[in-house]
Amino acid sequence: MIEPLDDELRRFVGALREVDRPGEAARAATWAAIDARLAADVAPRRPARLSWPLAAMAAAVLLGLGLAAATAWRGRAEANVEAVHQHAVDPTIHPLEPRSVRAVESPQARSGESLQPGPEESSQPDPGESLQPGSGESASAPESPHPNGPTSADEPRGLERDTGESPPDSRKPARPAQSRRRPADSPSLRPEEVASFQRAQAALAAGRYEDALAALDVHGRRFAAGVFEEERQVSRATALCKLGRVDAARDARRRFLRERPASHLAERMRQICRDDE
Amino acid sequence: MHDGSIPPVLAPPAALGDHASRAHDGPHDAALPAVAELFRDHYEFVWRLTGRLGVPAAAVDDAVQDVFVVLHQRRHEFAIRGSVRALLYGITRRVARRYRERAARHVELVEEPVEPAGPGLDEELARRQAAAVLRDALAGLDEDKRMAFVLADIEGMPMPEVAECLEINLNTAYSRVRVARQLLQRAIARHHARAHRRTP
Known part of the structure; x- marks a missing residue:
């Protein structure tokens, strides 16, 4: 226990206690200043406390958006890769070089007048597309497999474009199995041309020579400068011979051999109606 | 809050x-x-x-x-x-x-x-002078002894609390307070001596 202060020192201490006292005005002013500082500190601290969950939510949202964007980007990239692969596989997407049909078939174009059917042939009714119902195959095979392919109403334009200006979508390739020779490999072979000629060939093979002639006439009008020109003349001569129209068959044979002596079908053409001679 | x-x-x-x-x-x-x-x-x-x-x-x-x-x-x-x-x-x-x-x-x-000075306030002036003397004497002490005296004898804290405030043991607190008192008493004595010399 400490001894009490002596009287003198106690008097001085008492005086100091009395003198060193803050006034009420100073107290009030000090509290006002403290209150203002605490209020200033409190204002930004409240959102700081609230910002934790908000920041967490914002981070989660940003993360989700980032993942979604990355997933979408990846999916798009994969789709592009697939499209590139398909593009590489599908030959129809490739732009096709204009076929030098005019150069190849220029002799045919020159002989177009002489290839017109003779009087007896021209007297036959033009079967057109309406002649095909009699043929089972023609009923099942569409005239124009391609939806954008030319129809009978487009024949004039089709004839004009056949020289190499046909639209790209009408140049869908035929499957090689559908054709026997060069047309199968030709990138400019049109499906409707192949289908039309196949109908004629089918009628010829089935012994329906009238139908075959009609189909060949239609094919000749639609694809006058087509790639089946020589085949069409051979088939036509064959059908005429089978129908007993020997003179017409011989005329066709002579005309063909005269105009195309070097054709790979020349020997076959020579065999037509030979026995009848 | x-x-x-x-x-x-x-x-x-x-x-x-x-x-x-x-x-x-x-x-x-x-x-x-x-x-x-x-x-x-x-x-x-x-x-x-x-x-x-x-x-x-x-x-x-x-x-x-x-x-x-x-x-x-x-x-x-x-x-x-x-x-x-x-x-x-x-x-x-x-x-x-x-x-x-x-x-x-x-x-x-x-x-x-x-320092506010009021006319005719001898008692207040004496109090202020005494406070100033003690304040000067306290300023002459080192902080350890000064604060031990302040807490114990001016603020009236019990010695254990003084020791807690100063983070010292109780005996050290006692010692500091005693020494501070002695030093302050000497300072007050010197003040009285100077006052006697100035007084004719």
Whole structure:
């Protein structure tokens, strides 16, 4: 226990206690200043406390958006890769070089007048597309497999474009199995041309020579400068011979051999109606 | 927290040895009261301490503000394991040190308060002169002895609480208080001697 202060020192201490006292005005002013500082500190601290969950939510949202964007980007990239692969596989997407049909078939174009059917042939009714119902195959095979392919109403334009200006979508390739020779490999072979000629060939093979002639006439009008020109003349001569129209068959044979002596079908053409001679 | 209004501080502060502020015999780790309540009860205690710890008079009010603001901002870090005044003393000592260093760098900003003088107030003048003598004598002591005397004999703290505030053992606290008293008594004696020499 400490001894009490002596009287003198106690008097001085008492005086100091009395003198060193803050006034009420100073107290009030000090509290006002403290209150203002605490209020200033409190204002930004409240959102700081609230910002934790908000920041967490914002981070989660940003993360989700980032993942979604990355997933979408990846999916798009994969789709592009697939499209590139398909593009590489599908030959129809490739732009096709204009076929030098005019150069190849220029002799045919020159002989177009002489290839017109003779009087007896021209007297036959033009079967057109309406002649095909009699043929089972023609009923099942569409005239124009391609939806954008030319129809009978487009024949004039089709004839004009056949020289190499046909639209790209009408140049869908035929499957090689559908054709026997060069047309199968030709990138400019049109499906409707192949289908039309196949109908004629089918009628010829089935012994329906009238139908075959009609189909060949239609094919000749639609694809006058087509790639089946020589085949069409051979088939036509064959059908005429089978129908007993020997003179017409011989005329066709002579005309063909005269105009195309070097054709790979020349020997076959020579065999037509030979026995009848 | 505080309600934004000036707390009812007109009631006598409990700083001078009130039982509620002493936790030596109470439970430890008590919750810290609200800053308004602390300000109401301990404002004068903190105000006197800042002056005793060497803060210039012009900066005492600012230092007191800092003490309570720090107490509020870091209230969750503080746990009352003993006396509330011991906690306040620790904060005030750190704040006062900062203000002393600032005052040392900016001497021109430090001004001695103007002592109000009233005509015919001999008793008040004598009190002020006695207070000035003791204040000068305290300024001549080192901080350890000065604060031990201030806490024990001016603030009226019991010696265990003084030891807690100063973070020293009890015997050291006693020793510092005794030495401080002796030094102050000598200083007062020298003051009386000078006064006798000046008096014809």
